[in-house]
Amino acid sequence: MRIAALYAFQILFCAAILLAGYHIARAPSVQWAIVSAIMVMQPGLKESLNASFTRIAANLIGAAVGLGVGCLLGDSVWQFLLALALVIFICEAANLQGSLRSACVAVTIVMLTSEAHVVTSGLERAISVIVGCAVALLNEYGIAVWQRRVGKERKVHSPAG
Secondary structure: OHHHHHHHHHHHHHHHHHHHHHHHHOOOOHHHHHHHHHHHOOOOHHHHHHHHHHHHHHHHHHHHHHHHHHHHHOOOHHHHHHHHHHHHHHHHHOOOHHHHHHHHHHHHHHHHOOOOOHHHHHHHHHHHHHHHHHHHHHHHHHHHHHHHHHHHHHHHHOOOO
16 A cells, blocks of 8 residues: 555656646646656666666667657558568567567657647657656655655664664
8 A cells, every 4th residue: 555655656646746747847748758658667767777877778769760760751551560670670679679660659659649740740749758757766865765765764763772
């Protein structure tokens, strides 16, 4: 229950910060920042860092490939399928096999969105993923610092055995 409560607090805190920040900045695509924060939140700072780097790399690769193919060749069905294949091979070559799904999702969002042009969609997605991961990492760092302080205080105040 304690872990669930901490996780709930972290997710709600990140979501509230991102919603407020995006509202103040009048920035689009807050949903991708929130999804990224949720996806990288792990039970420790090191794990969250690894998840963040992997997610950012996968999304940058997916967005870049989607942007490149979309701008150079267009964004119809065959170009989309080509972009998916390219992303899979690039992730394999970069040893990011665990991120294939995120990279493929990024290509799909960038190339098949009907809301905006492929360039706008790609940039919004990439920026939102980075922002969401950064907020999650700052939150995770704050929790780690707090837990260390609480742990030290418990040791100082515990009765000598």
